[in-house]
Amino acid sequence: MEFGPHLMLAALEGAVTAAVLALMAAGLSLVFGVMRVVNVAHGEFYMLGAVLAFVVAGMAGGGAPGFVAALVAVPLIVAALAVAADRAVLRRLSYDPERTIVATIGILYILQQLALMGYGPDARPVAPPFNHRIALPWIDWGAGGPVLTWPWGLSITSYKLFVIGAAATVLAGLWLLMTRTRIGLVMRATQLDRETAQTFGIPVGRVYALVFGLGAGLAALAGVLIVPIQQAHYLMGGDALLLSFIVVIIGGLGSLPGTLIAAVLIGLSDGIISVFFSPTLAKIIATLLVALVLVFRPQGLMGKPAR
Amino acid sequence: MLEVQGIDAGYGPVQVLRGLSLDVRPGEITCLLGRNGAGKTTTMKAIMGLLPLGAGRITLAGEDIGRLPAHEVPRRGIGYIPQGRRLFAELTVAQNLEIGLMTRNSPRHVLTRVLDLFPRLADRMGQRAETLSGGEQQMLATARALCLEPRVLLLDEPTEGLQPSMIEAIRQVVIRLKSEGVAILLVEQRLDAVLSAADRVVFIENGQVRETADAADLRARPELLKRYLGV
Known part of the structure; x- marks a missing residue:
């Protein structure tokens, strides 16, 4: 394959990574923004999403109905689990920023080991509900002007397009939820001033539980979407957590548009650099980017400086 | 309307209020006066349920609101204008x-x-x-x-840092609410702004009420102020 089509292919793979990453990082950013909790267990909610997708899809008989059942049920199950973790652990620590970091590290290991005990060390796939190969055209400049060609290997599957579309739809919905609804207004008021929110009748404890559940649900949704492409494994949360942190730091903590921009940036560069060089180099460059952002623009691309 | 009876409250291990009692009546402006650190803002926060009570009761029209979760207190009809405005x-x-x-x-x-x-x-x-x-x-x-x-309005230093025309505008609104029967509790540093509008003045010191006086008496006998505040 020539360079141009090859680059396009890498960019498309990167777009799938970006879509999943944006979902996950949006959850992490939301939890940090509203609750000031750095949720180290966020990657495990993603892992649980993937692992439970395998379990639920199997119980529902596999195939397309199984996947749809997983897509609907798994984010809700994981969100409920996160709400329970919030009630049982985080609330008892009064959401203290430092102690919750240690507590979520504990939750990380509990979830990871439970997955190992219950699901085992194997990586298992879930069949995508549909998976048509869609060949993509490329424009070549021939002797007689531009010619449409169909390079061998330049293609994407319909499922990957679905992942990109689903992520975009969910993120748009999240944005509408935060900016256009009462519950979004309540969440933003809580984020801006927790104490004053209480003096206007906002039950901050319930808002926190909801936000923690929503954040975990987004991570789980990302996990369900990725499992037909990547397989479910009990250790898959680690890399996903690292990339989410990278995205959230570059984008600016608590900023949804910043998170989206950074997810596209990191997802595309990860896809392209992985294809042309190596996945390790992609991680090195992403981490270097974080270091540069922290030095030159600590609040991130779209974040606001601390007052 | 709002009765505070012998409350203890503070921040963690630091106790600020010690058996503080006061009542706020409908259609009246009750003013809380005291030096910095006397416990004025702490009293407001305790009424709003933001600080746990160590002892005592807070009742609103007979209902015990002292141990409600903080977000339930405003739903009973208490409006709070915190110090420094605290807007979103x-x-x-x-x-x-x-x-x-x-x-x-x-x-x-x-x-x-x-x-x-x-x-x-x-x-x-x-x-x-x-x-x-x-x-x-x-x-x-x-x-x-x-x-x-609100049935009860708590105002914590509403005129802090404002120009005179703004202070007057706020004052007019407060007086209008009073005439509509709202019970008003006001924390204010500027005596002149207070004395002309208040009905009763509660002096607090070290988290306790030292004296409760009619504002009319204070206007007639300014020497009382010297005794309570040293000004």
Whole structure:
């Protein structure tokens, strides 16, 4: 394959990574923004999403109905689990920023080991509900002007397009939820001033539980979407957590548009650099980017400086 | 209306209020006076349920509200205008007011009434609260509290850092609320601003009430002030 089509292919793979990453990082950013909790267990909610997708899809008989059942049920199950973790652990620590970091590290290991005990060390796939190969055209400049060609290997599957579309739809919905609804207004008021929110009748404890559940649900949704492409494994949360942190730091903590921009940036560069060089180099460059952002623009691309 | 009976409260291990009692009556302005650190703001926060009570009771029209979760207290009809305004800075004027309206599910006409009191806010509904001037921010903080049609209004230093015309505007609104029968508890540093409007003055020191006096008496006998405040 020539360079141009090859680059396009890498960019498309990167777009799938970006879509999943944006979902996950949006959850992490939301939890940090509203609750000031750095949720180290966020990657495990993603892992649980993937692992439970395998379990639920199997119980529902596999195939397309199984996947749809997983897509609907798994984010809700994981969100409920996160709400329970919030009630049982985080609330008892009064959401203290430092102690919750240690507590979520504990939750990380509990979830990871439970997955190992219950699901085992194997990586298992879930069949995508549909998976048509869609060949993509490329424009070549021939002797007689531009010619449409169909390079061998330049293609994407319909499922990957679905992942990109689903992520975009969910993120748009999240944005509408935060900016256009009462519950979004309540969440933003809580984020801006927790104490004053209480003096206007906002039950901050319930808002926190909801936000923690929503954040975990987004991570789980990302996990369900990725499992037909990547397989479910009990250790898959680690890399996903690292990339989410990278995205959230570059984008600016608590900023949804910043998170989206950074997810596209990191997802595309990860896809392209992985294809042309190596996945390790992609991680090195992403981490270097974080270091540069922290030095030159600590609040991130779209974040606001601390007052 | 609002009765505070022998409350102890503080921040963690630091006790600020020691057996503090006061009552706030409908249609009256009760003013809390005292030096810095005497416990004025702490009293307000304790009434709002933001600080746990070590002892004592707080009742609103006979109902014990001292041990309700903090978010239930405003729903009983207590409007709070905190020190430093504490607006939701990144939200618009309209959204700040919306949060006030949501507290007790106030009907829409309440907003119209509140905006009649503060016409300047009506022109700035889409503007972010942090971009308002200091006086407008105080108006918004007051308007936000009025959106829940309070039976009791707590004002913590509402005139701090404002120009005289703004202080007058706020004062007029407070006097109007008083005439409508709202029970008002006011914390204020500026005696001149207080004495002309208040009905009763409660002096507090070290978290305890030293003296409760009629404002009319204080106006007639200013030497009392010297005794209580040393001014």
